[in-house]
Amino acid sequence: MAEDWVNLAERIGTDLHLELSGPSGRRAALIHALREAIRSGRLTPGTRLPPYRSLAADLGLARNTIADAYADLVAEGWLIARQGSGTRVAQRARPPAPGRSPQETARRTPTPVHNLRQGQPDASSFPRSPWLASARRALTSAPSEAFGPGDPRGRPELRRALADYLARARGVRADPERVVVCSGFAHALRLLFGGKVLRGPLAVESYGLAFHRSLLAEASIRTYPLAVDEGGARVEELTGGVRAVLLTPAHQFPTGVPLHPERRGSVVDWACSSGGLILEDDYDGEFRYDRQPVGAVQGLAPDRVVYLGSVSKSLSPAIRLGWMVMPDQLVDEILAVKGEREAWAGVIDQLTLADFIDSGSYDRHIRRMRQRYRRRRDRLTATLVERAPHIQASGVAAGLHAVLRLPSGTERAAVAAANRNGLAVDGLAAFRHPAATMPAADGLVVGYATPPDHAFNAALDALLRVLPPHRRTTSDR
């Protein structure tokens, strides 16, 4: 009997859980259980029921009992039997509507008509075919142990590929033993500060992602804002009380300037002399349009820099993979925080990305997207010159976004107009540290990589409609 059940279950049918209870006969109990399963929505319309023989074995009933119960439910209209296609749940047998109201669902997924919010690459350009080819090679060649509990450092294949790539393309001094895989930049921050590997106070840039500031606040890390100017963060403001500094040296986020070479040197000097650490957020370092990307600060002082990157901008935020290149002395500490087994980064994505890098697909994808985004950037700046010459775009040498500088006092109205017009775009104020003391500038942060190609022109038109008009008044800065 036991033999029968498991063998039959293996050969035919699918699992179907049914509770048979009550004082009535087995056929009545089965009918009741099936009816209840359909009524409650557990069995959805169109679902094919197991063959008599399979369900009979599963439930330890006679095959006739199943056949009779099915027949009764066909008669009642719950099921439909068709020659050759078995017995299925009838279409009319709809479950009651789910508890959540349509409004609630709508509130959760507001979709603007045009999306120029920064922070994501063009989702329609994800390299599906080469990614799949890498997945095929990765799944075929992976050793069996890859499907066991994961090493919290990440797969060795990926750490080696990343170490090579980051050294070659970003000037990072990485050896695979110091690369630790995670699920993205935010996860890295959580591991570094939530796990007490690093402690505050932490200097940050006066403009940055509010999401990162709130992650740090959750971990009870006090942050001190450094002013940001055309040379990037003013690292000369770093004081002795600060233990670490979080910077975006390749492309200050969101203002878009690279950290000045002298400041790169002086922040490294500060770290070496004070024992401080630099957290280098290299979020879009690959995307520079007019000349070679600026290399990582990490190359100057691997022992004083935690280098952080991810595939969020280069591939997709939907692939949850990031990496930390750690100073040697912190590797064991961060691994202790991650725990004995990998709990976050999926191994198939890890193996696939390793192959994607090694096979050259990653380079090809980045170069292709670099061209595409540069064309968009050029179209954005050309459109502004032509149709809104009073608005300057800054931070356009690199990255996936530009900052449109607005006349003083006009940002809030422009953002409000955008909201009304179905255009998702953020003002600079959304990125400003609440304790920043530098003068506030008005501006819009325009993520020109976000829309698919076919929607880009319409998004630009929408943007132009919400920009403040050119007026020669005293409010003109």
Place this chain on the structure above:
Amino acid sequence: MAEDWVNLAERIGTDLHLELSGPSGRRAALIHALREAIRSGRLTPGTRLPPYRSLAADLGLARNTIADAYADLVAEGWLIARQGSGTRVAQRARPPAPGRSPQETARRTPTPVHNLRQGQPDASSFPRSPWLASARRALTSAPSEAFGPGDPRGRPELRRALADYLARARGVRADPERVVVCSGFAHALRLLFGGKVLRGPLAVESYGLAFHRSLLAEASIRTYPLAVDEGGARVEELTGGVRAVLLTPAHQFPTGVPLHPERRGSVVDWACSSGGLILEDDYDGEFRYDRQPVGAVQGLAPDRVVYLGSVSKSLSPAIRLGWMVMPDQLVDEILAVKGEREAWAGVIDQLTLADFIDSGSYDRHIRRMRQRYRRRRDRLTATLVERAPHIQASGVAAGLHAVLRLPSGTERAAVAAANRNGLAVDGLAAFRHPAATMPAADGLVVGYATPPDHAFNAALDALLRVLPPHRRTTSDR
């Protein structure tokens, strides 16, 4: 010039970051930078350098300058030029050995000869081909927005597939709006308790995973152990002060008994009358060998149960996907903890699992593994009967592990003998809540699913060697 760089970079070669600096000429600077890149290990032996034309465009140098620099480095032995295969880094140009010593690496990855530790399926049985087929269909048919920022609820395709599957196979009342995807059971615990959606005190089973207890301790959740007997957790010990209870009703972990039907009813009564919540850890509910799996408690009271599951046992712990079926009133709270965007579960795994379930591959895989694991269980119990008849295996009706009951006082010596003999296996003591008051029993928790098929017999032999011998003494319970 800008045009040249980005166009050329697109068409040929790969990215190579080099800093050219210093007062000397450009050729000297390039030679220095390449030499330094090789010496430091950034460019590894065998790496192919970009063609002259590509690197010239990248660096804004004349093509001849590149050709001369390459030639000099070939002359110095750093590079090797071969007709038709370009210029590569020479094999002899090895970087210095990495800082981490071999001992440290070895310490981190201790590999026992035989592994009977519970908690993982046979890694060699991962269904690579059907998974890849699902990935192909998923990647081909996914809408573009799937590659944008992820919905913290998880992909709708996966939530629908899970809701159908869990209803059909596990008796869960799930609608997709109440399914929230996460990266595994531990992540679910972190979201529920770290994010203050649920608060303590929490009742737990006196035997369970120490890892889960420490996660709860990190979130400052006090836990109270319930005794466990042959009917599962003694839920009658639940008091008013407790707000929630974490249970493994289908298969108590690790003792292996299902929660008695009367206790299923009474824990639901407790939750309904006290406003308490049941956390149902359905970690291996699919694997039951002699009759139909026990359905989820959640089906009895969807508003009072948080149902938790993952693919860790059914597919692989290397795929970081789990799910929570939430009571309606807690859905918004858990989503607020997850944040605006999905930061954990990768979208390709999510879409692939959705297809894997919908296409029937998941059912087929589980049924195949159920047969395979049952054969192993049968071999384990038959071997004990034959060669160690004084040792009873319990909890063998379901799951991926068995508990071998040992004579009182012999567990510690058996575990120590296992360690000495290269057999990874845990004693019951490792799972006991430190505040448990029920009598302690001696035993080994044997994960018979863990080894690959070809290694299973040898692991069994190793196990038999460390079992306490049969002695007719007073210590024979």
